[in-house]
Each structure stands twice: as C-alpha cells, then as structure tokens.
Amino acid sequence: MPRGKRTVSPKNDSIAIVGCGLIGESWAALFLAHGYNVRAFDPNQETAEGFGARVNRPLAQLRELGATGAGCLTVTETLAEAVAGVVLIQENAPENIPLKRAVLREIEENAPQSAIIASSTSALTWSDISPDLQWPHRLVTAHPFNPPHLVPLVELYGIDNAIVVQAEAIYRNLGRHPVRLKKDAVGHIANRLASALWREAVHIVAEGIADVEAVDAALVHGPGLRWSVVGAHMVYHLGGGTGGISHYLQHLGPSQVRRWQSLGSPDLTPEVCAALIDGIAQEAAGRSIEELEADRDFKLINALKAREIARG
Template identity: 60%
Template sequence: MKVAVLGCGLIGVSWTALFLVHGHDVAVWDPSPTARDGVADRIALPMAQLVELGLGKGRSRGRLISCAEPEEAAQGVDLVQENAPENVPLKRALYTRVDAAAPVDAIIASSTSSLVWSDLAVGMTHPQRFVTAHPFNPPHLMPLVEIFGRDPATVSRAEAFYQDLGRRTVRLRRDAVGHIANRLSSALWREAVNIVADGIADVAEVDAALVHGPGLRWSVVGAHMAYHLGGGPGGMAHYLSHLGPSQERRWSTLGKPVLTPEVCDLLIAGVEAEAAGRSVAELEAERDAGLIATIKARDIS
C-alpha cells in the first residue's frame, strides 16, 4: 500500500515510522521544507524501537517519498493520514486540496486529538471516505487508535488497516470532542491539577500515586472493569448498590480548577522539580523505554 502523511511534526514522524516498518510506501508533506527534509533522520529512533518490538517482522521496508505539495503526496495513495495543527479552517483547506487529488476510494484520516468529524468534513466532495483516526502519542508505540466516521464500510476498512499495523482500534458511536481517551485523560488531569492547586499534594506525589496505583491497574483492566472487580463476587451490581453512594460523595468533592497564573506557576515548578534536571529528550527516552518494556511484558505489540 501507499500512504500519505501530511504534517511532519511529532505525530506525523511517528506514524511514518510505523507505516514504513510495515512495508507501506509513505509520501510525506509538510509546509516547512526543513521539517519535510528532516523526516529521514527523525524516523531512525522510532523505527529502531519498532524493530526492538518485533513489529513488521518478515516485511520489507516501505519507501519514503518527500513531496513538495500535498496534492503530490495524495496521488495514488490508499490512505491519507493528516496531522495538521488543530485548526478547523486550516484542516478544511488541506482536505479540499487532497480530496481532489487522492483516488476516490482512498481513505482520508485525521489524527485530530479534539476536533470532531462533523466540523472537519464540511465542504468535502467525498465526506463518506473521511474518518477521524486519533492515535495516542507516540503512535508508533501506543496501540490505541480511536475511529469515527459516518460510512460503516469506510470505518471497517480503516479499522482493518490500523489493525494490520498492530493497533488496537475502538469505534465511537457518535462525534465527541476529545474522543474517548482524551476525555478520560482530561478528566483525570483536571483533578490532578485541583489536588495541587488545593494544596492536597504536590506534582510529584500526584504523579507517583497515579503511576503506582490506578495507572498500573488501568494498564491491565479498564475503569469499568476495575470497579466490577472492586465489587467482589457480586461484581458491578454489588459495587453500585453498596459503594455507589460513597463514589457519588467523592464525585461531589472533585474540583474545577482554573489555570490562573498562580496555578500555572505551581504546575511548572512542580514538573521541573520532578524532572530533576532531565531534559525533555531524556524524559521522552525514559518514557519510551518504559512503554517498550510494558508492551513486551503484555505482549500487545
């Protein structure tokens, strides 16, 4: 297959590595020639990580093709993966260009993290072939892809494509800002910010509590299943009948923090203290090493 990657930032480069390792030719485009020309060097690390995980084993590598215009990248492709900034007019303008250039049966997929299909598809000539396909950063390591589209056949084709890349796809039943995972993440971070702002604990303690408590459990079972198991032999029914009121009491105390300058200063200082002098690149390397080890342990690659 041939895939177009539009936007060669963090997400686009990660997608590119994943596509190439699985044998797909990838035509990349970015409005910045520097970003476009730097893809070959920037994919080296994620591709090495994918090899370490054994992804794409037995497949020959795809070809990387740099394109000066999005129309050029979209020609002859099976799927377009768009990774432009979260700006509706900008994305719509880009879709207008690739909608005319891509084969009529090609899927156009957006990596948007918060925008919705119904806003993005406005003005498309072939909206039935458009889907939102939101990955979790970094896409080459994190298996999740959240998909929404209005045409069931297109959604099924998109699911088959991402599943062939070793991804775990989930379908949304309707449009939702932030999809599923980012809504969950935002809800949790809101309370994490509230805990810091309210003086309950500092940034590092909040992160440690999450990593060594709910985060560890959630990496094995989801939120609903965790509470089902929390109900003992009676499962979710027992939990809701006996502990539901205590859950509601906790909900009633959750905060709605505001990112005032003072709260922002607390978060920035707290993260800097937790980082303990490590650069973003060093922290990313530690994160990726942990993700790789977790994926190997769970055998979910």
C-alpha cells in the first residue's frame, strides 16, 4: 500500500470496509485512490491478512486511470475498531439474510451515529436486510457492478433522502456514477436488465439460432457497444426519426409487443447447460479465467480512458 506518499484524505475522512473479498478489495482501492483512509475488517483471519496485498491490483488499475489519492489502509482485528470514527461503512458480507442482518446490527452498535451504513448487496433488497436495525434510515443499499473499481455504476436505495444525497456525494467523489431507485427491488436495475438479456441469450443458444460465441460477439460489437453510450430508452427515441419516442411508440410499439411475445423462456436443462459450457470453452479458446479477466480489465480501462477524452 502507498503509505510512503501518504496524503490527507478529503477532510481526513475514514471509511470502513466490512468484508474483504473481491468486492471489498475494489471498494478499498477506490476509497484509497481518492484519498480516503480505509479501515478494513473480515472475520476470516486469512482473508484479512492478505487484504493489503490484494488491494494493490485494483489500485494499480486506478492509478493508470489517473487517480492520485493516497489514503492509508488499516486492517483491524475487530469490527468495532474498523467502524470507529468513520463517515461511511461499506458492507460486503456474504448474501445471506440472517448473516447480513447480524453484521449490520453490529455495525450500527459500534459506528458513529452520523455514519452512513452502505450495503453492497446484489441479491438482497433493503427490506430484506434492514428489519433488525434500530435506525434503518441510516442504511442504504449501494450496489456496485463487477468489477466495481472499473465499472462506474452504483445503484442506491434508502428511505432517508438526506442520507441518500450524502451517499451520492461520496460515491461521486470516487468517480462513480450513482443511480437512484425510487423503490426497493430485487436485482435493483442493472441485474434485472442483465437477467432479462441473458434469458434471451440462453434461449438463442438453446434454440440453435446461434452459438455462444456468436451471441457474445453480436452483443459486444452491436447493442453492447451502443448501450455503452446510449441507454435503452433513448435508443428508441433516436430510432423514431424526427418524431422521437412518441412516434416510435405509436407506430412501432405494437410490433415490439409482438416481438416480446416471441422471446424465449428457456430452462437450464442439462442439455442447455452443456451447450453453454461447450460454447464458453470454444469462446475462451484455451484462455484461463485469469487471462480473460485481464483482457476484460484492459478493454474496460481503454473504454474508460476514451470516456475521459470524450468529456474533454
């Protein structure tokens, strides 16, 4: 960790990371690279011990993207030590309701009353994890998108507007793009969209319309590329000619509804799973998961640099 070139964090703010797995690593790197001091805790001693070294990889990628902050990382022996005096706790415990509730309760008991408690939960909702809290208004779900230190999205939901506004400001400080939900929902926004798309991607393979590799290539070189610059709703506004979305809905809405009816509802049968596994083997072409991840990160970093250039 860059302790040598230690500079002060924004207002010397400290952040707690509770749960030091892959998501915790990314969050820690983001906060450190933007000048926050980070206090990290994981009940698994082995996970906690290797944390400093593991944070270096995402941190180096953030340095490549121009982040110059140099917060200080401290791995603590107890949760209470981690959350003492922090402005925000980012909780990344396993996706298990009783466990999350217990961890959040312990955080609440030990953190400053003013601290925001943010859960990275992907599979659970605010309502699932908040019932045991004494002050649930302090809790927000703040769901990052993997890999969190590179993909800017953070999906936010909470019941106290002032707290959500504060959380938004902190995530913006990290170069994140927070997006607010108006209502608690399973899968937030992004995983609902991803799940809907993947269902059809599985259907296309199951029906023998195209191979796994062809589906992935079509997405990456077609709608994926376009959705990296224009949202799905806006696409139909631009697809409506000079009449925009109103014209589109009036003239092509009914044909979209018919298209929706023709989409698939595949089952993950052993045959379908085998086709997916074979297809991935073909697409991976011998590359290990580590190599594929490095390729993804390299391309994401390039795409992010291009966005910076586009912003001017």
